Amino acid sequence: MELPQTDDFRAIVLEKRPLIDVRAPIEFEKGSFPTSINLPLMSDEERHLIGIRYKKNGNEAAVALGHELVQGSVKQARVNAWVEQIKQHPDTYLYCFRGGQRSKISQEWLAEAGVTIPRLKGGYKAFRNFLMSESERISDEAETIIIGGRTGSGKTLLLHKLDNQIDLEGLANHRGSSFGRYTTPQPPQVDFEDQLAYKLIEHEAQGHKQLIIEHESHNIGRVFIPKPVFHNLQQGSLIILETPVEKRVQITFDEYVISALEQYKLHHGEDGDRTWFEDMNASLDRIKKRLGSERYHGLKIVLENAYRVQCTTGNLDAHKEWVQALLEEYYDPMYDYQIEKTPIPIIFRGNEEEILDFLKKQ
Numbered sequence: 001m002e003l004p005q006t007d008d009f010r011a012i013v014l015e016k017r018p019l020i021d022v023r024a025p026i027e028f029e030k031g032s033f034p035t036s037i038n039l040p041l042m043s044d045e046e047r048h049l050i051g052i053r054y055k056k057n058g059n060e061a062a063v064a065l066g067h068e069l070v071q072g073s074v075k076q077a078r079v080n081a082w083v084e085q086i087k088q089h090p091d092t093y094l095y096c097f098r099g100g101q102r103s104k105i106s107q108e109w110l111a112e113a114g115v116t117i118p119r120l121k122g123g124y125k126a127f128r129n130f131l132m133s134e135s136e137r138i139s140d141e142a143e144t145i146i147i148g149g150r151t152g153s154g155k156t157l158l159l160h161k162l163d164n165q166i167d168l169e170g171l172a173n174h175r176g177s178s179f180g181r182y183t184t185p186q187p188p189q190v191d192f193e194d195q196l197a198y199k200l201i202e203h204e205a206q207g208h209k210q211l212i213i214e215h216e217s218h219n220i221g222r223v224f225i226p227k228p229v230f231h232n233l234q235q236g237s238l239i240i241l242e243t244p245v246e247k248r249v250q251i252t253f254d255e256y257v258i259s260a261l262e263q264y265k266l267h268h269g270e271d272g273d274r275t276w277f278e279d280m281n282a283s284l285d286r287i288k289k290r291l292g293s294e295r296y297h298g299l300k301i302v303l304e305n306a307y308r309v310q311c312t313t314g315n316l317d318a319h320k321e322w323v324q325a326l327l328e329e330y331y332d333p334m335y336d337y338q339i340e341k342t343p344i345p346i347i348f349r350g351n352e353e354e355i356l357d358f359l360k361k362q
Contacts, residue, residue: 031190
């Protein structure tokens with residue numbers, strides 16, 4: 001019986017189609033699709049042994065070893081895991097790396113269990129190539145509006161009030177600065193690229209006239225926007241969000257101190273405060289050269305004093321001093337210089353309300 005295949009990758013994205021990835025865990029960890037779950041046909045060790053057999057004795061011997069390693073109760077457990085996933089998500093598809101033997105064998109075992117679902121034609125590789133190609137095409141064709149502004153201006157807050165935006169920092173799980181790490185890790189580079197591709201395809205399908213993003217550098221933490229996509233996105237127009245320094249200090253304080261401390265306590269328990277303080281110190285260390293020795297040591301003292309007050313009284317307000325100093329003495333001059341040199345045309349400046357009004361009229 002010929003088992004079904006599909007290469008309607010656009011529909012998979014737009015329908016948020018659940019996917020079973022039957023590749024080994026080590027492959028899945030290097031990169032996967034947003035709606036996929038790893039229920040492998042073979043463990044990492046089994047895959048390794050089969051790979052050795054393939055190199056020494058060829059494909060037929062490798063397949064034979066695979067059936068020898070994955071049989072009986074081991075095979076049944078893996079089929080049961082697939083069946084259970086499909087019961088919960090009847091519209092599931094499955095794939096392996098190239099859409100070849102592994103996904104075909106998985107399909108056949110499922111069919112023996114009375115369940116038939118399609119596999120991806122060309123597998124992970126074909127779907128991934130589609131996503132990367134679409135990212136380049138859509139980012140090239142999109143009319144991009146970039147929201148810029150000094151650190152703490154509330155660019156991300158503004159972005160989330162719009163329905164035609166893509167939050168690149170959200171996808172990267174990073175705030176986009178030396179102090180921007182969260183307690184949870186950033187996604188692997190491949191996962192970030194795939195998530196961005198999904199967002200771009202969805203954005204185009206929704207028929208928006210413009211794509212609005214935040215002003216970012218090529219790198220967001222340790223992940224980066226693919227060069228062709230980054231180049232395309234930078235061809236848009238720039239809007240500068242202007243926010244008074246007092247409000248910027250409060251926004252930065254709320255995010256980098258109050259919200260961050262809540263997350264650190266959630267993940268590190270009683271050590272949350274101390275771990276946060278150590279990470280803030282490490283972030284200062286990373287920009288020591290750019291700060292200059294005198295400013296660096298001054299900020300370290302202010303941060304340490306604020307942390308001492310925090311530990312003794314529970315009051316966090318003392319942290320606003322180093323937040324404001326960092327904004328005015330470090331981030332502002334750097335951003336102002338970048339804006340002065342930017343080749344992106346600036347089409348509007350204003351506060352949040354003025355920008356929202358401007359965008360409505362576009």
